[in-house]
Amino acid sequence: MRKEQYTKDGGIQMVLIVNTTSDRTITEEVKKYAGERGIDTDIVEAGALSISHCIGCNYCWLKTPGVCAVKDDYEIILKKVIHADQMWVISDTALGFIDHKGKNIFDRILPIATMYLRFRGDQMRHVPRYDKRTDVGLIITGEADREYLERWNERAALNFESKSLGVFGTDEVKEAVSCMC
Amino acid sequence: MHVLVINGSPRVKEYSNTDKIIAKFTEGMTENGTTFEQYEISDKKQWDDIRAAFDRNTNILIALPLYVECIPGLLMEFLETLTPKTDGSRMAFILQSGFAEGIQLRCGEAYLEQLAVRLGCDYAGTLVKGDNFSIRFLEKDKREKITAPYTEMGRVFARDGAFTSDECKKFTGPEVFPAPVRVLLGLMFNTVARMGFKKIAEGWGCTTPIDYRPYQ
Numbered sequence: 001m002r003k004e005q006y007t008k009d010g011g012i013q014m015v016l017i018v019n020t021t022s023d024r025t026i027t028e029e030v031k032k033y034a035g036e037r038g039i040d041t042d043i044v045e046a047g048a049l050s051i052s053h054c055i056g057c058n059y060c061w062l063k064t065p066g067v068c069a070v071k072d073d074y075e076i077i078l079k080k081v082i083h084a085d086q087m088w089v090i091s092d093t094a095l096g097f098i099d100h101k102g103k104n105i106f107d108r109i110l111p112i113a114t115m116y117l118r119f120r121g122d123q124m125r126h127v128p129r130y131d132k133r134t135d136v137g138l139i140i141t142g143e144a145d146r147e148y149l150e151r152w153n154e155r156a157a158l159n160f161e162s163k164s165l166g167v168f169g170t171d172e173v174k175e176a177v178s179c180m181c
Numbered sequence: 182m183h184v185l186v187i188n189g190s191p192r193v194k195e196y197s198n199t200d201k202i203i204a205k206f207t208e209g210m211t212e213n214g215t216t217f218e219q220y221e222i223s224d225k226k227q228w229d230d231i232r233a234a235f236d237r238n239t240n241i242l243i244a245l246p247l248y249v250e251c252i253p254g255l256l257m258e259f260l261e262t263l264t265p266k267t268d269g270s271r272m273a274f275i276l277q278s279g280f281a282e283g284i285q286l287r288c289g290e291a292y293l294e295q296l297a298v299r300l301g302c303d304y305a306g307t308l309v310k311g312d313n314f315s316i317r318f319l320e321k322d323k324r325e326k327i328t329a330p331y332t333e334m335g336r337v338f339a340r341d342g343a344f345t346s347d348e349c350k351k352f353t354g355p356e357v358f359p360a361p362v363r364v365l366l367g368l369m370f371n372t373v374a375r376m377g378f379k380k381i382a383e384g385w386g387c388t389t390p391i392d393y394r395p396y397q
Contacts, residue, residue: 053255054248055223056192062378063385066395079396095299097251097292100258106249114392115378117370122357124280124366129394145295155250155288 013181015041016084016134018077020091020101021141022047026170027090030139033177041180042080046105049073053100054107061115066129074108082112082130085181086165088137093144097152102138106156113159120161128161137165139176182342184210184217185238187231189245191255194221198316199244202277205328206244209335217242222256235263239270240342241302246313247278250288252296265301272302273344275331279314283353286311306344308334309353318381 015034019027027043034041050072059069068074081087091102113126136157138149146167153164168176186207190199200221207217218238220231235241245252252260274293276286286309297304316324330352337348358366375391382391389395 053191053253053258055255056190056246056248056253057196059385061391062382063387065382065387065389065391065393082396094257094261096295097257100254100261103249103251103257104254107254109249115382116375116391119363119367122360122363123282123284127392129392130397148292148295152250152288152292159249 013040013085014083015039015180016077016080016087017041017043018046018087018089018105019043020046020051020089020099020105023141023170026139026141026173029173030088030090030177033174034180037177037180039177039180042084044077044080046073046077046101049076051077051101051104051108053104054110058115060111061113065114066111068108068111070108074105077105078108078111081109081134082132084132084134086135086137088139088165088176088180090139091141093140093142096143096145096148098138098140098144098149102140109159120158123158125158125161133162134160135162135165136160137176137179138167139170139173140167141170182215182240182339183238184215184240184242184338185234186217186219187235187241187243188219188221188223189243189253189256190221191223191248191253192246193223196317197221197223198313199246199275199277201316201324201328202275202313202331203244205325205331206275206335206338209332209337210339212336213339215339222253222259228259228262231259232263236266239268241270241272242275242338243272244275244277247276247280247286247289247311251292252289260296260300263300265299267301270302271305271342272297272300273305273338273342274307276307276309277313278311281312281354282358283309283311283356286353305342306349308338308344308349312354 051074057069089105091098114129116127149167157164165179190197194200220227290307293307294304
């Protein structure tokens with residue numbers, strides 16, 4: 001029987017998986033292992049969606065707070081991430097880093113932060129718009145500077161005021177799923 | 182020296198803080214005969230020309246805003262289309278951000294070092310500085326106050342062809358603010374800064390609170 005995982009406040013854990021590659025065998029594998037562990041995953045096949053880059057307009061902070069001015073399929077992710085305990089981005093790599101499709105998922109996340117600032121530890125951060133804190137993990141295909149990506153993902157998580165779940169290759173999907181809620 | 186300057190910001194040139202920084206920087210860089218050509222990543226119509234300029238030039242300078250701890254997705258999309266060089270070109274960067282402390286840009290800077298090498302270039306350093314968020318919102322004289330220090334860095338770049346001198350390292354300012362400064366800034370964030378942001382938002386026709394939750 002499937003056992004559900006619960007959050008501290010009694011809600012059901014939600015793990016958002018955003019696959020920016022066209023390879024659905026990765027998400028199939030995630031689904032299989034997550035199912036075995038009774039994890040509730042919400043999979044977005046972003047490779048088949050229209051998701052553009054952040055244009056840095058600042059509208060989501062100062063003109064239409066919380067709403068992105070770029071009208072495309074990214075809103076699907078935005079509406080889900082604010083309820084997710086974890087977000088895993090599956091991304092191809094380029095030039096030692098995640099490729100532009102993977103990076104766009106992170107760049108477009110700005111509406112979940114507000115324009116307001118505060119210090120967290122010794123560094124400035126934007127005040128989050130919502131209560132949920134979403135930990136972030138990466139599953140990557142191809143060659144990349146793994147050590148750098150680990151460092152980068154740690155930093156990226158600071159923007160969610162959350163923590164990094166680590167960086168995994170497509171040959172380590174089982175290990176990645178073992179870090180899911 | 183002739184320099185290819187690429188504005189790596191996805192924001193249109195008119196409102197690009199990076200563009201205002203480049204303008205001041207190149208003022209200093211060209212004082213003693215150094216020339217440059219400039220392109221904008223935000224304008225996809227220029228991409229073929231930028232690729233040709235990348236192949237043709239040996240002194241390459243990419244100026245960019247920090248986007249989520251690294252380079253903007255749109256700049257990445259462009260760079261993915263380049264063929265790495267084999268002609269001993271040098272690549273330097275101007276990395277700027279909204280957050281003010283140097284530490285905020287170090288992760289991005291670390292990537293730029295390996296990016297230059299992956300594009301077949303010798304890494305000629307990164308000029309790192311934050312606290313540039315307000316440039317687009319300011320009147321010309323106040324804006325110049327923020328961007329003017331880049332002119333001296335342009336002179337240094339014309340002299341060295343790189344950002345490796347102590348002057349460039351000092352340009353970053355503090356890595357983190359001392360605790361008493363953080364307390365003061367924290368107070369400002371909750372008062373003056375909030376009022377300032379609200380004023381800008383009203384000026385842009387914003388009708389909801391800045392911390393509005395549209396999806397909940």
